[in-house]
Amino acid sequence: MNFVVLWLMFAFFFAGIGAYFVPKRYRNLGLDDTNSTTGAALSGFVAGPLVGLLWYYTPKLNRIWMISLTVLSFGVLYTMFARANPDNLCVVAPYNATYLTQQSVNGIVIGSIYALMAVGLTLIYSVQGIISFAHGQLYMIGGYFSYYFLDRMSAALTNAMGTEIIVNPIWGIPVAGILVFIIGVVFERLFLRPMHEGLIERAAEYAILITFGFGFFIEYLTLAVAGPFPIRATRYLETRRFQFDRISITDDITFGPVNVIADRGVVMVIGILLIFVLLYFLQRTWTGRALRATSMDKQAAAVTGINPITMNTLAFGIGAMLAGMAGAALVPIFSWVPYLGAEMAGRSYVIVVLGGLGSVPGALFGGLIVGIVEAVGAGCHPDASKGAAYKEAFALVIFALVLLLKPTGLFGREQL
Amino acid sequence: MFKALLQPIETRIDKSIGRQNLGYILLGFLVLYFLWFPQDSSQSNYAKTVFISGFFYAILASSWALLAGIAGQFSFGHMAFMGICAYVTGLIARDGIGFLGIEGASFPTLVAILIGTIVTGLVGLVIGWLLLRLRSSYLALFTIAFSELFRIVMLTEYDYTGGSNGLSLRRLVVTSDVDAARRIEYYIMFGLLVLSLALMYWISNSRIGMFLRAMREDEEAASSLGVNVVFYKIIIFVITGMIVGLAGSVFFSDVGSERVIPEQLEILQMSLVIAYAVIGGMESLLGAAAGAFISRYLLENLRQVSLPVTITFDGGVVGLMTLLILALAVGLVGAWAENHERIKAYKMRFRSGYIVAAIVIVLLGTNITNTPSTWNTGFWRFAVFGIIMVLTLRYMRNGLLYPILQWFSGRDADLQETVSIRNDSDDDTLAEDNA
Incomplete structure (x- = not known):
């Protein structure tokens, strides 16, 4: 254990040294320094003092360099983890492959909904140029809309039919989507449009505070109306879990059994379907293309007859709707309290920054990465209960690192 | 219509004592009232507690106003700084340096609070340095991540921090007489408020304040005119972090049920502080402090409405x-x-x-x-409070109390700050955008 702690301090020390000095050297020599901070930090982490070689030779840090350095540092991290916790289920030889596969599958399943949330955020950012700090609360309120709709519908149908009828939570998703869309449009119309019409100075700060205040209002309103007690909608399916006995890549490499909790599987399918619908909308319809055009260049879009003001409203509405639908999709899975918006919002900020603000593919990849990191991190933590509590923290660590090392993210650009 | 009604009174005041002097006199009476308040035996300890928490939130809101309103650094990590100081204080007071694995005696509370404040200053130094490259939205995101990370660690490492039960702090004021203790705590907190307001006013009215405002308006321009952007950006995080840290440890070792709980570090709590500052006036320290105190007082007294x-x-x-x-x-x-x-x-x-x-x-x-x-207003009062905050932001950007303070400063005609110039220049901006 002590060896690992010492090594960690050593590795982080050289990562810091590298991240500080190497970019300076690149800049002094007039070289391209895009990846130098990340590259130097990773090589310092992997190779310790050998980061000096990077400083001396200053190679061009292209994509191959970056990917191999990332893979190497994960390898080193895993080795050290194995050394520190030799009895962990993630490490012990015959089980670890299956266990890690299981955790990754869990991560991918939930990651698709994370991606849905993040796409909404990224859509708002790329068109409006602001980050919505009310996103988590819109997600939360989507869940509440779905829950109350299902509750009332089931009661009404049961009354009307005379037999007990439970409405499938899948019907709550479009209803919640429409309601949250309306909320988003009304908010945008009242409070964000003046900003785009030039009525408000220092728009960036105003946007942060006004969306934050709006989230605050929604959260307390929900607390006042629905109370602080957890609710939970009915399940999607009767089946508890799908089991895949053998996943074989070749005849020799097989994993199994891998389980997927049935409801989460349904949620994954919903998430992927909604993302495809959104992509179709953005790529193939006139309105979607107009949105993308606005995100690229407002003035040029206006010249071709697109009303950028309408597109702003539409983008915020659709972003809010995606958050609301994600909430409605997840309400049968989690127990729902008004406080849980902040956690999910934190996660979607991680995803958009990791993928690059304003990039849809970045948001999709980021969602999957964050899902996997959370699941694997929580599953491999030596203390199971602490692992579950640290779930969100793993993503936040990535977030801090990305913001410090590569603020543009993986696919950093500002259009869709 | 109001203007016309006020006009004769205004001229009369201007001719006799002057607005500014009137403002100082009123402020003096207010301070005297606050000093006298705990001596009033008809007031319950609960009322004093409400006042103490009002002072505490006034410190939080006004230091946030310095950080965000004057220096333009939209940090959501204010509560985290407070939490760091409170937790360090608690750990040091309990274990001495023993929590590092070294045998050591525990420290007296006052020393622990001082050490905690210094540690918070160092953390502020590091955070300020890390944030140098990040602008508005990115800065807000990073500080949210930082404060959530801190909260989760404090919640999870329950062997050290007591988890969701919180870490108990030792009392700063140790007497068996509850009334006397509460009175002393009241004076300590009020003194802290006055001291920190004085310090922050000195900062904002000195050259440093000028530099900070310049940085807020345009960082590159300020830097090219010779403002050491790096230094001032870091130093403002250190100063505000130490102020809230000190206030937090004192508050939690006395009134805050003698323990600091991770729930206090949630973003929701942070948003309350921001709401106080926005309602009071984000670019005026006194406005933010008064806004926090008044809002706190109202929120506490409107639990039940008859x-x-x-x-x-x-x-x-x-x-x-x-x-x-x-x-x-x-x-x-x-x-x-x-x-x-x-x-x-x-x-x-x-x-x-x-x-x-x-x-x-x-x-x-x-x-x-x-x-x-x-x-029973319950959460409704917070919801209404949220609406007020959003509307204030939209229609009275300078805060609800700012016009009053502005009137007392007597400068509403000519020498106004950037804020009011901005309000006047709305039409120009619109015209520019349309063109």
């Missing part, structure tokens, strides 16, 4: 409102689908109709009976 009448709502109202909203939605989407010209005509025709319909429905569904009742 009404002379009983108001009940029909269940049918909700249904009708839902129908109305759905009709509006269907209409909007339908109009949107057809073309954009239609939607304009549609809005013109129906907007006022919908508002009238909504009012009529609410009035029809409301029953007012003539019996007195009490209303």
Whole structure:
């Protein structure tokens, strides 16, 4: 254990040294320094003092360099983890492959909904140029809309039919989507449009505070109306879990059994379907293309007859709707309290920054990465209960690192 | 109309003692009242506690106003700094340096608080340095991540921090007489408020404040004119972090039930502080402090509202409102689908109709009976507070108290700050954008 702690301090020390000095050297020599901070930090982490070689030779840090350095540092991290916790289920030889596969599958399943949330955020950012700090609360309120709709519908149908009828939570998703869309449009119309019409100075700060205040209002309103007690909608399916006995890549490499909790599987399918619908909308319809055009260049879009003001409203509405639908999709899975918006919002900020603000593919990849990191991190933590509590923290660590090392993210650009 | 009514009074004041002097006199009376308040034996300890928490939040809000309003650093990590100081204080007071694995005696509370404040300053140094490269939204995101990370670690490492039960702090004021203890705590907190306001006013009115405002308006321009942006950006995080840290450890070792809990570090708590500062006036330290104190006082005293009448709502109202909203939605989407010209005509025709319909429905569904009742406001008061915050941001960007302070400063005619110039230049900006 002590060896690992010492090594960690050593590795982080050289990562810091590298991240500080190497970019300076690149800049002094007039070289391209895009990846130098990340590259130097990773090589310092992997190779310790050998980061000096990077400083001396200053190679061009292209994509191959970056990917191999990332893979190497994960390898080193895993080795050290194995050394520190030799009895962990993630490490012990015959089980670890299956266990890690299981955790990754869990991560991918939930990651698709994370991606849905993040796409909404990224859509708002790329068109409006602001980050919505009310996103988590819109997600939360989507869940509440779905829950109350299902509750009332089931009661009404049961009354009307005379037999007990439970409405499938899948019907709550479009209803919640429409309601949250309306909320988003009304908010945008009242409070964000003046900003785009030039009525408000220092728009960036105003946007942060006004969306934050709006989230605050929604959260307390929900607390006042629905109370602080957890609710939970009915399940999607009767089946508890799908089991895949053998996943074989070749005849020799097989994993199994891998389980997927049935409801989460349904949620994954919903998430992927909604993302495809959104992509179709953005790529193939006139309105979607107009949105993308606005995100690229407002003035040029206006010249071709697109009303950028309408597109702003539409983008915020659709972003809010995606958050609301994600909430409605997840309400049968989690127990729902008004406080849980902040956690999910934190996660979607991680995803958009990791993928690059304003990039849809970045948001999709980021969602999957964050899902996997959370699941694997929580599953491999030596203390199971602490692992579950640290779930969100793993993503936040990535977030801090990305913001410090590569603020543009993986696919950093500002259009869709 | 108000202007016309106030005009003769204004001129009379200007001629006799002057507005500014009147402001100072009123402020002096206010301070005297606050000093006298705990001596008043008719006031309960609860009332003193409300005042103490009001002072505490006033410190938080005004230091946030310095950080965000004057220096332009929109940090959401203010509560985290407070938490760091409180936790370090608690750990040091409990274990001495023993929590590092070294045998050591525990420290007296005062020393622990001082060490905690210094540690918070160092953390502020590091955070400020890390944030150098990040601007508005990115900075907000990073500080949210930082404060959430801190909260989660404090929540999870329950072997050291006590988890969700919180870490108990030792009392700063140790006497068996509860009343006397509360009185001393009151004076300590009030003194802290006055001291920190004085320090922050000195900062904001000195050259440093000028530099900070310059950085807020345009960082590159300030830097090119010789402002050491790196130094001032870091130092402002250190100063505000130490102020809130000190206030936090003192507050939590006394009034805050002698323990600091991770719940205090949630973003929701942070948003309360921001709301206080926004309502009071983000660019005025005194405004933010007064806003925090008044809001805190009102929120605490409006837990139960006595009404002379009983108001009940029909269940049918909700249904009708839902129908109305759905009709509006269907209409909007339908109009949107057809073309954009239609939607304009549609809005013109129906907007006022919908508002009238909504009012009529609410009035029809409301029953007012003539019996007195009490209303447990619960979370509603926070929701209303949220609306007030959003509306303040939209329509009175300088805060609700700012006009009053501005009047007392006597500079409303000529020498106004950037804020008011901005309000006047709205038309120009609009014109520029249209052109």
